[in-house]
Every structure is written in structure tokens, then in C-alpha cells.
Amino acid sequence: MEDESQPNARSGPAVSVAIPCYNEEAAIASVVDEWRRELPGAEIVVFDNNSTDAGSCRAAERGARVVPVPRQGKGWVVRRIFDELADRDAVVMIDGDGTYPASAVGPLLGAVLEGRADMAVGIRRPVSEAGRPAMSPVRGLGNLLIGSAFHLLVGPGTSDLLSGYRVFSPRAMRTMCLRSEGFEIETELAGEAVGRGLRVFEAEVPYRPRAAGTSSKLRALRDGLRILAMILRLSLRLRPWRPLLLVSAALAAVAAGTGDDVAWAAAVIVFLAAVLSAAVVLARREAIGEVR
16 A cells, blocks of 8 residues: 555655754744645655754644754755755745745746746745835845846846745756855855756745744855855856956956056956857857757
């Protein structure tokens, strides 16, 4: 007899809801319940990242499977999700703080299950509840600046680079090669999608205030610098001519303002390096069949 508790034993597609969790005791039970109502046939898996509260116990009490992730950081958690759930037909990933409504998953999950997308991303639209804003103006500005830097140095990516509401196809789970350890993981996911030519679908989702009793784990300066460093690494790997062209333009501007021949020469050399890097990347892509 088949074990009906296992996702692969069900008659429909094998869908798992993966919830990274670190000290979300105040919210996790209601989050698990909400997703159980929305996707009653899905497996709910909470990936507990060394929580010091009783969040994992609350999740288990509500029927979720709890997977411990001993190495600290969201990047490690997402990497474990990819390892643990790689055989599913679709994996929904959301945060454990109650900010993402399960009712918005339909278009995202449908795009993956119908084969129209390899990764679906929920584009956050903040909503206020009881006078509490979902996102501070500082965070909103930071998201805009980070998204602009990614667009400039890497490419279009997604409209909401740091969204934690995503659905992955088996192809995305198999082909993405993740190395992040912390909150730069969403940026790396976008870069992997660009670099590997994965199809990305987007749909707007409400972004609610965090559940009472929970707090953000992101640290603006520390994690912002890690995200910007990830964008630069992605640019140097995928689009190396872009940062080189920016440097060349800056040197040319200095040369134009000062009349310095050395700066002009440096600008020309860096520009030629940008052209050469573009030619090398294009030739490499043609060699491995990435250019269609």
C-alpha cells in the first residue's frame, strides 16, 4: 500500500511548500495552517535554522515536516531546500513571518506546473494593516537601489529582486548552482536565472506587515553590502564588460575634465578590455550552445 503522507504517492503533482524559519514561533503555526488550507495536497516543510524559540515545535504540532539546517544563514537554508526537494514537480518558497498570503500562489504555481516558467516570482505590493506599514520607506528605497544596480550590471532580472515568494520548477532546482550563505541568496537566484536562460514569470502579490511578535533578521548595512558584492560577482561572471565600461566611462570623464593623457590612455585600455571580454563570453556561449 502506498503511503499517502508522501508527496510522490498522491495522484496530483508533487508540490512542496518550503518555509525557511529562524525564531518565528509567533507566526509559524498560523503560516502552516494558512498554507494547509490553500494547498491541502501539498507537503509543508519548515527548514529550521537554529531557532532558539519553540517555532519548530509549533510547526510540527500543526503537521509540518521540520528539517533542521545547522549552518546559519538563509543561503544555507535555500541550498538545503534545493537538495531536499529536488524531485518535486514544484516547490513554493515563502518566509515564515506571515508576510506572504497563500491565496496569491495560484498564478505563480500555475505558471510552473503548466510548463510556462522555471521560476515564478511574487512581486511585492506592500499593504498596511491596522496602521502598520508592511515596508519602511528606507527598505523600499534600498530595494529600488539594489534592483537598479542589478539591472545596470547584470541585466533585467526580476522586477522585485529580493522577493521571498517564489515557485521553482524541477529544471530550476537541478540547474541552479547556489553558493550564497546569507540574504544575498535572492540576488543569486536572479543571477542564476539570467545566466542559465531560465524562464521567469512574475505576478503581483500583497505584502503584509510581519506577524506581531516577529522581527526582521535582515541587517540593512551588513546584508546590503553582501547583496551588492553578489551583484558585482554576478556581473564579472556573466556580463564582465558592463563594469569595465563603467570604469572606462569614469576614466574618460576624469580625462575630459583634467586633460590628463594618462587617464585617456587608461580609459581606452579598459574600453578595449570590455570589448574583448564581451567577445570571449559570446564565444564561450556559442561553444556550449547558449546562444539560440
